[in-house]
Amino acid sequence: MYMHTYVKFLTRKSVCKVCGMQLSGNHSTNLKRHLHVKHGEIIREFDTEEENKSKVIKKKKITYETSEESILNSIIKIVTTDGKPFMFLDSEGFKEIVDPIYNALGMNPITSRNIMSLVVEREESIKNDIRALVQGKLLSLKIDVATRMDKAILGVNLQMIMSNISKTEIIVKTLGMIQLTYTHTGDYIKEKILEIIEEYGITVDQIFSVTSDNGRNMVKTVKILNDDMEEPFFEDDTEAENWMGKLDEVSLANIHLVRCAAHTLQLCVYDVNKLNKISQQIDICRKLCKTLRTETMSRILIEHNKNIPSLDVVTSWNSTYLMLKQLIELKEFLATKCCINTDIEWDWVETYVEAFKDAYDATIKLQEKHLVYSEFFIIWTELKLQCQNSKNFLKQKLLAQIELRESKLLENTALLSAIYMDPRVNRSLTDYQKYLATQNLKKIAFRLFELKHERRSIKSPSSAYLDDVETVPESIEEPISDKLVKIYFEVDNFDKMYSRLPLNADILQFFSDVKLKSPQLSDLAHVVLATPATQVSVERAFSALHYILSERQSSISSHNLNSLLFVKLNSE
Known part of the structure; x- marks a missing residue:
């Protein structure tokens, strides 16, 4: 307060430095009253400064357990799983958080300059684990x-x-x-x-x-x-x-080429969609969706709490199904809007959605991450039966495409082998298909024995002995033909040795139990059942590109x- 006044000692008056007004005495009460009345902004500024001074940042001491490895794992996740640009590690805010941790652990700071060397080390560690996993398999x-x-x-x-x-x-x-x-x-x-x-x-x-x-x-x-x-x-x-x-x-020789099941089903639907009248109706629906997605119509839909329909991708029939399904949800609303001129045949749209609902559900099932090969045949057969039991004319057209491609699918001995080794569905194979499957399975068994003995040839005697103890005692000197007799017999009689399982049975658990009795047969089943039915995991891997290969890291x-x-x- 005294910053804004000075005192004339001879006259015993105080003078305001701001306006020059003289005040009686040297009392702080008079000075404060004057500043409040005449110079309120100064008092407010003074009060704010005092308030800020009185505010003391309270820091808390926290204790938690961590390690250099844990911090390293988290930083690597930031640039890989989260896809953050390397420069994020150099940002001031991030360093304020992690520098005390680095100091406490005695770590060298992780920056944009050294992060890739750590990622490469992690990459090599993972590769070593995979090398051990695939040896002799x-x-x-x-x-x-x-x-x-x-x-x-x-x-x-x-x-x-x-x-x-x-x-x-x-x-x-x-x-x-x-x-x-x-x-x-x-x-x-x-x-x-x-x-x-x-x-x-x-x-x-x-x-x-x-x-x-x-x-x-x-x-x-x-x-x-x-x-x-x-x-x-x-x-x-x-x-x-x-x-x-x-x-x-x-x-095909040793390597079986397998069609992506989801792609094969998509082609079935695609061939139906490209039929002249059907493609024309879809085009009409697509034009309406484009209209509804304009700025004016989108605003109207939002005002009425309605969803804006998606626009399909021509090469992805799933998106076409969802587009038409969303249109049906807007049917009653659109009927009240005379400003929207539609040539939609709603009965046709409803018939289409009903026809392809089961195919859409089948596609979702095929996109499961861990799907044994024979389960694709179960999903495919269920869809086929649903089409056979329907009077929907579009579903009948889909059935024709399914049956056309099924004949080609069942020429693949990899699929026949997986079906044969699955007691849930192997009764559906013809005698000739079973013959093709067993012949292929015997070839696979021979390859497994070759890989097993080739692996043993580079092992130490002790490790080879341990392998023998874990499986079935065998002599390396014995002819391969003698060693294969048992597995060949089990392959030929597999469908007779094991009774039919319900469709909801866990086939992996079934072969875990079989392994106790016949480890070679279980290993053989694992090979054919592990055949990927789809490329889903690869396609999901490509989605990771959006996180890492972004505009900020395009170079x-x-x-x-x-x-x-x-x-x-x-x-x-």
Whole structure:
């Protein structure tokens, strides 16, 4: 207060420095009253300053247990799982949080400059675990190619069934997500796949199946992996033709080419949708959805608490189904709006949604992460029966497409083998299909024995002895034919040895029980049942690109992108 006044000692008066007014005496009460009345802003400023001074930041001392490894894991998750740019680690706010932790643990700070070296170390650790996992095993792969921000990425996943005393489960691992720099020919993709699997010590002889879409480059890849040939499989890689037909001309040797089940079902529906009258009706619905998504109509829908219908992607029939389903929900509302002129045949739309509801539900089931191969056949058969029992004319058209493709599906001995080894459905096979399945299963059994003895040949005598104790006592000197007699007999008589199981039975648990009696038969079943029915895990892996390959990290190097994706996908 005295900052704004001074005192004339001779006259015993105080003078305001702001306005010059003289006040009697040198009393703080007079001074304060004057400032309140004449200069309120000064008092308010003074009160604010005093209040701020009185505010003391109260800090709490907290204690929690952590470790350098735990902090390292969390930081790696930030740049992989969360997809944060490296510069986030250099931000002031982040450093204020973690610097005290670094100091307490005696750690070197983790910054944008050293984070990749830590990610690469984690990548190598995960790869070592996978190398141990796949040694001497028959494996199934899933492959696909996707593009984001002008970068083409090849994804390769491994799928297998692992069994121990406590549990039996399907294991899915990402072997590689690598950027492609040349035209996606079958030869080039084959070269990149070999580079990926060789890093884990996996040989072509260990690959039982490859699941992919029906693209010509993927078909050719499996062909040349089988034959190890470099001559062109297709006369003209740019020729537009029906590659579904080409897929059936592939002569399979050791590696089984498996059609993605979800993609196959999508093609069934797609062929129905492209019929002239059906495609015309869908186009009319699509135009209405575009109208409803304009700014004016969107505002009207929002005002009436109505959902704005989605617009479908022509190549994805699921989105078409959902678009029409959402339109039906707006039927009554649109009938009250004379400003919206529609040529919609609502009865047709309702017939369409009813016809493809079961197919949509089947697609959702096929997208489950861990699906044994024979369960695809169960889902497929259930959909077929639903179509057969329906009088819906669109469902009958779908049934025709299902039956057309089913004949092709059941020519695949990998699928026949999985069905045969599943007591829930193996009674549905014909005698000839069972014959094809058993012949293929015997070939697989022979390959398993070859891999097993090849693995033993590089082991120490003690580790080989332990393997014998864990399975069935065998002598390496015995002829292979003698060792296969038992498994061949079990394969031939499998459908007679085990009674039918209900459809809701746990097939993995069933073979866990079988393993106690016949470990070789259980291992054989694990190979064919682990065949991936879909590419779902690869497609989900591609979604991770949106987290890591963003606008803020569009210039990330190919090597760093591969490492970040690999650690992210194998840490989930």
